[in-house]
Amino acid sequence: xxxxxxxxxxPDTTSKIAFIExxxxxxxxxxxxxVNPYDEWYALVRALELKETLGGQVTIITxxxxxxxxxxxxxxxxxxxxxxxxxxxxxxxxxxxYQIGHFAKEKGFDLVLTGKETINFNGSQxxxxxxxxxxxxxxxxASKLDIVDKTVSVERxxxxxxxxxxASIPIVISCAKGMAEQRIPNMRGIMAARTKPLQIVTPVSxxxxxxxxxxxxxxxxxxxxxxxxxxMDELVRLLHSEAKVI
Amino acid sequence: MVLVYITSQxxxxxxxxxxxxxxxxxxxxxxxxxxxxxxxxxxxxLGQYGANSILVNRLINGDDQQQVTRLISDFAxxxxxxxxxxxxxxxxxxxxxxxxxxxxxxxxxxxxxxPGEDGTIKVNVFSGKAMAHVKxxxxxxxxxxxxxxxxxxxxxxxxxIKEIDGDFGATSITIISVKKPEGAIPLPEAExxxxxxxxxxxxxxxxxxxxxxxxxxxxxxxxxxxxxxxxRPHHEHVGQTGVAIRPNLYIAVGISGAIQHLxxxxxxxxxxxxxxxxxxxxxxxxDYGVIGDAFDVIPxxxxxxxxxxxxxx
Ligand SMILES: Cc1cc2nc3c(=O)[nH]c(=O)nc-3n(C[C@H](O)[C@H](O)[C@H](O)COP(=O)(O)OP(=O)(O)OC[C@H]3O[C@@H](n4cnc5c(N)ncnc54)[C@H](O)[C@@H]3O)c2cc1C
Ligand SMILES: Nc1ncnc2c1ncn2[C@@H]1O[C@H](COP(=O)(O)O)[C@@H](O)[C@H]1O
Numbered sequence: 379x380x381x382x383x384x385x386x387x388x389p390d391t392t393s394k395i396a397f398i399e400x401x402x403x404x405x406x407x408x409x410x411x412x413v414n415p416y417d418e419w420y421a422l423v424r425a426l427e428l429k430e431t432l433g434g435q436v437t438i439i440t441x442x443x444x445x446x447x448x449x450x451x452x453x454x455x456x457x458x459x460x461x462x463x464x465x466x467x468x469x470x471x472x473x474x475x476y477q478i479g480h481f482a483k484e485k486g487f488d489l490v491l492t493g494k495e496t497i498n499f500n501g502s503q504x505x506x507x508x509x510x511x512x513x514x515x516x517x518x519x520a521s522k523l524d525i526v527d528k529t530v531s532v533e534r535x536x537x538x539x540x541x542x543x544x545a546s547i548p549i550v551i552s553c554a555k556g557m558a559e560q561r562i563p564n565m566r567g568i569m570a571a572r573t574k575p576l577q578i579v580t581p582v583s584x585x586x587x588x589x590x591x592x593x594x595x596x597x598x599x600x601x602x603x604x605x606x607x608x609x610m611d612e613l614v615r616l617l618h619s620e621a622k623v624i
Numbered sequence: 625m626v627l628v629y630i631t632s633q634x635x636x637x638x639x640x641x642x643x644x645x646x647x648x649x650x651x652x653x654x655x656x657x658x659x660x661x662x663x664x665x666x667x668x669x670l671g672q673y674g675a676n677s678i679l680v681n682r683l684i685n686g687d688d689q690q691q692v693t694r695l696i697s698d699f700a701x702x703x704x705x706x707x708x709x710x711x712x713x714x715x716x717x718x719x720x721x722x723x724x725x726x727x728x729x730x731x732x733x734x735x736x737x738x739p740g741e742d743g744t745i746k747v748n749v750f751s752g753k754a755m756a757h758v759k760x761x762x763x764x765x766x767x768x769x770x771x772x773x774x775x776x777x778x779x780x781x782x783x784x785i786k787e788i789d790g791d792f793g794a795t796s797i798t799i800i801s802v803k804k805p806e807g808a809i810p811l812p813e814a815e816x817x818x819x820x821x822x823x824x825x826x827x828x829x830x831x832x833x834x835x836x837x838x839x840x841x842x843x844x845x846x847x848x849x850x851x852x853x854x855x856r857p858h859h860e861h862v863g864q865t866g867v868a869i870r871p872n873l874y875i876a877v878g879i880s881g882a883i884q885h886l887x888x889x890x891x892x893x894x895x896x897x898x899x900x901x902x903x904x905x906x907x908x909x910x911d912y913g914v915i916g917d918a919f920d921v922i923p924x925x926x927x928x929x930x931x932x933x934x935x936x937x
Contacts, residue, residue, distance in 0.1 A: 391864060391884050395753040415865055471731070472724060497864065497887075499749050499756075501733040502712075506689075506721030515690055515796040518718040521858070531800070535859070536714050537634065537813075539804035543687070545797045555865055556858060587730030591744050591757045602897070602907050607916030610928040613896070616912060618932065621894045623873040624816070624840065 379434035379525065381425040382487040383458065384478055384504065385418075386440060386468070387411040387449045388497035397593045404498075404593070413449045416493025416553060418456070423558035424523055425491055426457045432525065435459050437487075441468040441477050447576060454571035455563035461574065466581035471503035473586040478504070479511025480582050488547040489530075494519055494554040505552035515549050521556030625653035627705040628675070629696050631686055631715050632662035638813055639711040639771040641673050646769050647709050648674030648779050649738055655679060657699055657788075659686045664785050671783030673776065678785045684792060686715070687799050691792040693722040698790060700727060705764065712768035713812060720768045730760035736773040751864050751887035771812050772870050811860065814843035817871045819862060819889070821847035823878015823899065823918055827855035832922045833877060839929040845869070847879045863888035877918045881906025898922065 389395070390410040398405045413422075425436045438458040440446050443465065450461045464481060468474040482490060490512070492505035502518070509516030521540070522533035528546050535541075535554065563571075605613045617624045626647040630640035647654045656670050659681040667678050679699065684691050696719070700708050708723065710716035712734045724731035736755070737746035744757035745767065760766075811817070818837040824830060830844075837844045844860060851861035862869055864884040870891030877898045879885060886909055889895070897910040898921050907913045914921055 389750070391751070391887065395750045397754070471721065471733070475721075475725065497751055500747075500751065500868070502717040503721040503724070503731060503733050506718055507725045509690075510693070510722040510725035515688070516718060516722065517797065518689075519714060534714075536802070537631075537637070537810045539802060540859075541687075541802050542800040543797050544800055555861070585761070587724065587728065587760065587762050588732065589759050589761060591742070591759050593749070593754050593756050595754045599909065599911070602910040602913040604913045604915060607914050607921050608924075610914075610921065610925040611931070613912060613914065613925065614928045614932045617873065617894070617896070621873070621911065623894045624929075624932075 379428050379432040379489065380487050381428065381434065381436050381489045381491065382482055382485070383417065383422050383425045383436060383438045384440070384490070384492040384508070385422070385438045385449065385453050386414045386493070386496050387442065387446055388414040391497070395595065397595070401592045401594065411449060413452055414493050414496050416495065418453065419560040420553035420555065420557040421491040421493050422453055422456060422458065423561050424553060425489070426561070427558060428525060437462065439464065439478055439481060441466055441474045441581075443467060450576055451571050452563065454574045454576070455567040456561050457567060459574070461576045462579050463576065464579045464581050470586040470588045471501050471507055472588070473584060475504045475507030475511055476584045477581050479508050481579060482508070482512060490514075490550040492550070492552045494552050502552070505550055509550035512550065515545050516551070517543060517545065517549065518552045519554045520551050521554050523551060523553070523557060625655060625703060625705055626651045626707045626709060627696070627700055627703060628654060628656045628709045629692070629719065630656055630658050630711065631660070632658045632667065633660045633686060636662070636666060636669055637711070638776070639713055639769070641670070641776050642771065642774055643709050643711045643769050644670050644673040644675050645777045645779070646738065646774055647707070648777070650707055654781075655703060657696060659684045659692065659695065667785055668783065671781055672778055674779035674781055675783050676781050678783060679788045680785065681788050681790070683789055684795070688795040688797045689715070689718040689722060691795060692719055693726060694792040695790065696723055697726045700764070707765045707767060710766070710768040712770045716768040720766055724766050727764055727766070728762060729764035729766050730762045731766040731768065732758050732760060733768050734770045735767045736770050738774070748891060752868065752890045753887070770870065772815065772872070809843040811843050811845060811862070811867055812869055814869070815872045816840050816842035817845050817869060817873070818842045818875045818877070819845035819847070819879065820850070820877040820918070821879030822849055824850070824855075829919070830856070832919065832926070836875070836922055836926045836929065839926050839933070842873070847885055876906055877922060879906060880904050881909060
């Protein structure tokens with residue numbers, strides 16, 4: 379099984395979200411980046427489990443700058459065999475997916491795994507876009523993935539339920555909760571990661587289709603109104619006539 | 625003109641009606657495209673929200689998103705659609721990105737507003753901790769609309785329904801089975817949500833949560849540890865690693881309000897927090913707070929809701 383896992387970074391959830399240059403640019407000052415949890419816990423770990431039972435190779439790829447080498451080392455420490463970084467700012471989802479699709483085209487991956495979404499932009503776009511660039515089927519939001527011969531069996535989320543589907547490799551799958559359990563890299567993994575190859579790829583020229591023009595942070599909430607625990611009629615009244623939600 | 629793709633296998637959802645309402649604000653010419661077996665009578669409701677024309681392909685069922693992408697792409701081109709609209713739900717998330725590549729049309733994923741004067745559209749970023757104004761750089765635009773972001777608007781239009789066909793390739797995905805909780809309200813669409821966490825002590829205590837939800841007509845949700853230890857089903861888990869929701873009312877019972885939990889619910893219009901600990905961080909994000917024991921407060925709240933409903937009907 380030859381698996382490609384798409385790795386992106388996301389700010390640690392406790393990071394302060396602020397913007398500079400007239401609210402046009404995310405303020406990275408003091409922001410700690412982690413591997414996007416969906417990519418790490420679900421896509422990467424499941425890929426490693428599949429490799430452990432079926433044999434093969436797990437390759438990771440990111441579209442990013444030299445600042446992202448640290449998250450790639452982390453992913454290598456968890457157990458990926460090889461890493462590639464397409465040396466470009468991930469401008470928008472199309473730009474990112476096009477780069478990855480172009481890279482993957484002739485490489486004969488059986489499986490391309492992405493996370494469900496990134497925490498920073500929450501677009502859920504890149505996986506489906508890679509599939510279209512590669513003209514492959516795409517199964518989104520998979521919570522379980524098994525492979526027997528060339529058949530993949532997947533559980534995916536649909537409106538208010540779970541669907542069990544089958545398809546053939548090669549295929550692109552986006553991974554959600556349920557796929558696997560988080561793995562903590564051990565000392566041996568961390569040492570091994572230092573000598574594993576992290577290769578830099580020159581991006582191909584392609585225009586992004588969307589741009590982030592500016593950002594706003596939501597106005598802070600008014601102070602909470604405390605209602606006496608013995609007066610639930612009052613809470614219902616407020617929800618009806620003040621908040622107008624019931 | 626605006627082309628709206630909706631799923632109709634399980635009836636017409638509220639988010640489908642929202643997408644049509646949104647489309648109608650962009651253009652007077654709104655065509656809906658769908659596949660599957662929904663009856664004409666079911667589809668006709670789309671006309672009440674502004675659709676002029678409904679195209680339905682009965683040959684494919686919509687489960688294979690590669691086929692559906694080809695279907696939409698063909699009609700988007702032949703009808704010269706300026707905008708193609710999806711609901712940002714499980715299907716929209718799978719199809720809209722494919723279509724964006726196929727048509728080389730920019731996608732705004734998870735839109736929460738109409739285009740502003742400068743043409744930009746708002747989306748949530750950083751798990752709801754900020755919003756971005758996104759601009760599409762291509763003439764044809766694709767928008768997937770976050771459920772519960774814009775109000776429904778009745779806009780009765782003369783609406784025709786036409787069956788369409790075409791060859792969209794063999795299906796590459798086989799459906800083996802579907803597990804669907806009966807009668808439950810799908811969480812991302814729910815307007816009212818009652819959610820509970822570790823403060824409930826054990827799964828056997830959820831009856832009071834379910835009773836409150838049923839009195840309100842609300843969906844139920846939970847914090848992550850509660851789903852992880854198996855007290856509640858996984859699809860109820862909200863937050864950064866679970867479902868993100870933005871209901872009108874979110875009632876959080878026995879949930880501390882960790883930042884990862886808030887990330888999935890801070891788009892809610894009104895938040896009520898019930899917690900024994902007056903220092904629980906959730907109170908900072910709440911509109912209304914009750915400091916008290918859930919086992920005492922929730923049955924009383926349920927009673928008050930029932931009383932209110934019966935005097936108001
Ligand atoms: C990377 C990452 C991602 C995460 N993603 C998510 C996510 O998506 N969603 C999520 O929910 N969590 C997530 N978490 C976990 C999160 O940090 C918290 O641990 C979790 O939300 C706490 O759940 P809880 O509020 O149910 O439990 P607790 O924090 O244990 O809180 C229980 C609360 O119940 C109150 N209580 C106790 N008894 C009663 C009573 N009788 N009546 C009323 N109140 C009572 C207590 O005062 C307390 O505030 C994530 C964590 C990490 C590190
Ligand atoms: N810059 C990137 N480099 C590599 N993979 C990415 C990048 N951005 C997003 N992805 C992958 O695409 C998934 C969905 O991202 P998004 O469409 O931004 O929500 C992520 O979980 C990653 O697996």
